[in-house]
Amino acid sequence: MGLQQERAIRTRRLMLKSAAEVFDREDYASARLSDISARANMSTGALHFHFANKEELAQAVVSEARGTLWLAARSAYERTPEPLQALTDVSHTLSQLLCWDVVSRSGLRLDNDRSRRGRERFLHGWHASVRRLLERARQEGSLAKQVHLQAVTCAIVAATTGIGVLIKGGEAERTRLAFTGFWQGFLPGLAVPELLGRLNPGGTDEVVEYAVAVSRYLPFAPDETVGPERTASGVG
Template sequence: MRTRRLMLKSAAEVFDRDDYASARLFDISARANMSTGALHFHFANKEDLAQAVVHEARGTLWRAARLAYEKNSEPLQALTDISHTLGRLLTWDVVSRAGLRLDNDRSRKGREQFIQAWHACVKRLLDRARQEGRLAAHVQSQAMTCAIVAATTGICVLIKGGEGDRIRMAFTGFWQGFLPGLAAPDVLGGLNPGGTDEVVDYAVTASRYLPYDPEDAVGTKVAASEVR
């Protein structure tokens, strides 16, 4: 297990630095301080290794999203907190960051599964906000979902390591501009575009230490319907 995690981290660091097309197995094995033959013992080729990085990243990101969701009963604040949680995690964890980029790499097949899950999460939270009277009357959920997914995914894909403060500022600025047109007037004053610190801190930290079952990426049926 330790050897495999070392390989995944080394691969993620190379994919994060060079992108998928430019990354070489020789560079990945050298970074892990092992032979290319030893790497091939665990992974058949570069795509096999990339899929493993993406799988690990999806698990961590899904866990983090679930935890942020479960800690907040207000759907619009939950949506805001999830985005800040993902942004923080991506600046901190190279495997999550490289995996998300690989998942959106047009040169690979079977991609964009996380962005599809994020789209479903945003849609369901907005639908819930609508049912609870939290949305402004003029909001069209489908259009708003597309806008939020496009903007937040764009920020996430551009994240680099060690940019925590800048990324938090980017998400805060986005929600400062977006929430006034999204939330009902009597709800807006109770929302924090900067995210709820204790929720984000908890979700980022705990997401790395929970078991991940690919068949139940977010733990409970309720959470799965929101995050997948």
């Protein structure tokens, strides 16, 4: 990678991180490009050179957030063979990532902001992933017979996304407790009795820690360094 290309990548990342910090502090409607450019220590004209308007900048933040979140989710998913535990571990992984990564946190909120067009892309992907894991659990005989797939999928997506949107930076312990409480109440209605005692509603520590640690090598980790660009696909 040439020096000029590396500088351009660092500049873009700085813009996106600065935008995420402003969107995280304000909201989409209240955030101003002048505040974002000031946060990035550059002129508004320089910002416009890369992004035509606020919506284009918001879309870029959402795109980066989705890539980071899905890579973390995939890392957790691949290390948990039991589908209901995988679903639990993935939710804990995403929640911890939202606590420390402002781009992921801001991107999720922007994706759910009703004042924007083209939103809820992460929500749709998460819905599909939850449904696939529940279908796998049914095929493997670990899902209770009375579970209605569509109803339970909607309930899990609504609850986990709702908690996720409310997450603030530096709330990792509190967030872990919130998701643990959710799964403590929800898993008994999902799992067959013989499996329930083997499920951990608090998430599998080594799985969650690994998946979050992997994400620290992405562009917006707290100790950001320039490295290869990474991409991620959806879970499942």
